[in-house]
Amino acid sequence: MTQIAGVLFDGFAFGMLLFLLSVGLTVTLGLMYFINLAHGSFAMLGAYVALSLTRDAGLPFLAALPAAFIVAAVVSVGFERVFFRRLYRAGELNQVLFTIGLVFVAAAVAAYVFGTVQQPIQTPPWLRGSFAVSGLTLGVYRTFLIAVALVVTVLLVAGLEYTRFGAQVRAAVDNQRVAQGLGIDVDTVFAITFALGSGLAGLGGALAIEIVGLDPSFGFHYLVYVLIVVAVGGLGSIRGSFFAAALLGISDVAGKYYVPEVGAFLIYLLMVAILFIRPIGLFGKRQ
């Protein structure tokens, strides 16, 4: 019994990492219908920022996390203002081509600045190792990851439900034109939401280094996982992202544990099955 619990815990932790990396994309996809495949590159940016701050500036790991968030958010606003807003009406193919090109550019820049070598990060000693809880050995860092993800989820949901800005975001997602007609500055809502989403990706990237490592092709590695989470969860739904990520993380790990020969395919099979039954995703909204 304890084995399954341990496996589920690790799977859930991995799912929470995927959630942090994907939640920004699902909101911007659902809100702006802008296909930003470069989302993973903002995660990579946050990761490299956290790395530089902890390694070169000697900042403590916990302080580097909000810095990763802020830098990724600010840079993304720059990209949004200069590049992305020209493509809002340009059609999906152009958006895909442009943002994928951005991923390549980001990977090349990262290779130039940081080199191609695998980068480890120095996490504080209290985040390493494992601790025992009723017969289970749980990783400290994974517990931390789950905690951060839950806090972020609570803040996001509360923000959406209880703040004025959240109401504006919800209105713009539901029906942009009517929201504009009601005097909501959809432009600013877009920009702030985009910044928030990319900032969260940056935070996710910084947190991911300890689990999955960091090199210039980070933006490519996790693109597929993030897109699966967004598609399965439903565009524009934070709840959907959360459940999809948790489901995928747990089923990935459980699949590999019980049927290791094909375990890696389980998430793809699940994705196909779910989208077959419900093409708009678990919590997706019909247009």
Next chain:
Amino acid sequence: MPRILAALVGAFSLLLSFSAALAQDTIKIGVIVPFSGQFADPGIQLDSGIKTYMALHGDEVAGKKIEIIRKDVGGIAPDVAKRLAQELIVRDKVDILAGFLLTPNALAAGDVSQQAKKFMVVMNAATSIITTKSDYMARTSLTTPQINEAFGKWAAESGIKNVYTIVTDYGPGHDSEQAFQRGFTAGGGKIIGSDRTPVVNPDFSAYVQRVKDANPEAVYIWVPGGSQPPAIGKALAERGLTPQNTKILGQGELTFDEALESMGDLSIGIITGFHYDWHNDSPPNKEFVAAYQKAFNRNPDIYSIGGYDGMRLIYEVLKKTGGNTDGQALIDAAKGMAWESPRGPVSIDPETRDIIQTIYIREVKKVDGELVNVVIDKIENVKDPVKEAMK
């Protein structure tokens, strides 16, 4: 006007004949390696090994100048590698093909080497059958079975009775699994379980849990270098599987410098089998490491030594043939060549044209506050077992 034209034509043809004359005194070597993409890092290390050899030994051999033409293959792309090899031979008129980080690319270029009868030096790709693809090919790196079969036998002979193996589910992983299991069972040990992980695998917790369930005396791991070694090292520690209660065995990638830095003290006690470590105390290695660090501000690794020894082989065979670049002459000169490499004594097997070298068994220990792979044993003159068995 016609006089100026005649003068120009005259000058131009003089230039052409001059460069043609120069060309006869240049030996061109085509290096095919990934300089971009996912495999850029080991590719660049390999090239740095080549550059270091040329920096230490000059760019002239047997009275001729050595010119290196580099081509980026971008990653696993055998069709690209084949095309680049063809272009290098037909258009750039190279005399020797070199480099080859990845097995599929080496296999594809091997066909070209055989057809064009060009000397080819494989400086990294580690699958056994590669050297059978061309009669003009030699290898200066390693083969996966060479390391792992010897390591498996050593592990069984050192008293480990049972082992659980985890390898990555692709060519080199399968090679290492079969080689280790062969060596281990030959030494009297028992394999109590084996799993294969997908090539793209960020999360090892499920596989580690399976190992823990089986409760083996030792776990053998083969994963490619990069992000996976520290990921699996940490996953093992998180589940409470540490070298203190379960021996952790692996091929040397598991304890690369970056992996040690990432795992920290969790890595102490991991035992690996490998053919080169930059801490090696010999004079040839000290010279190599010093020059490498000075030029590239980085420590050399197995990719660097493959490139370095590959260039040495090329230089020495050219000296032996007096600058003759005929493929048969060069490969005949290479057969049986032996020298003291920074990694230890090596030689080229005259029958298989593959490398024969010492396999070191190392354990991670803390030396003067630094995590180091300390050599605890060695197996000398190891040949590639797969081709040995094919005889």
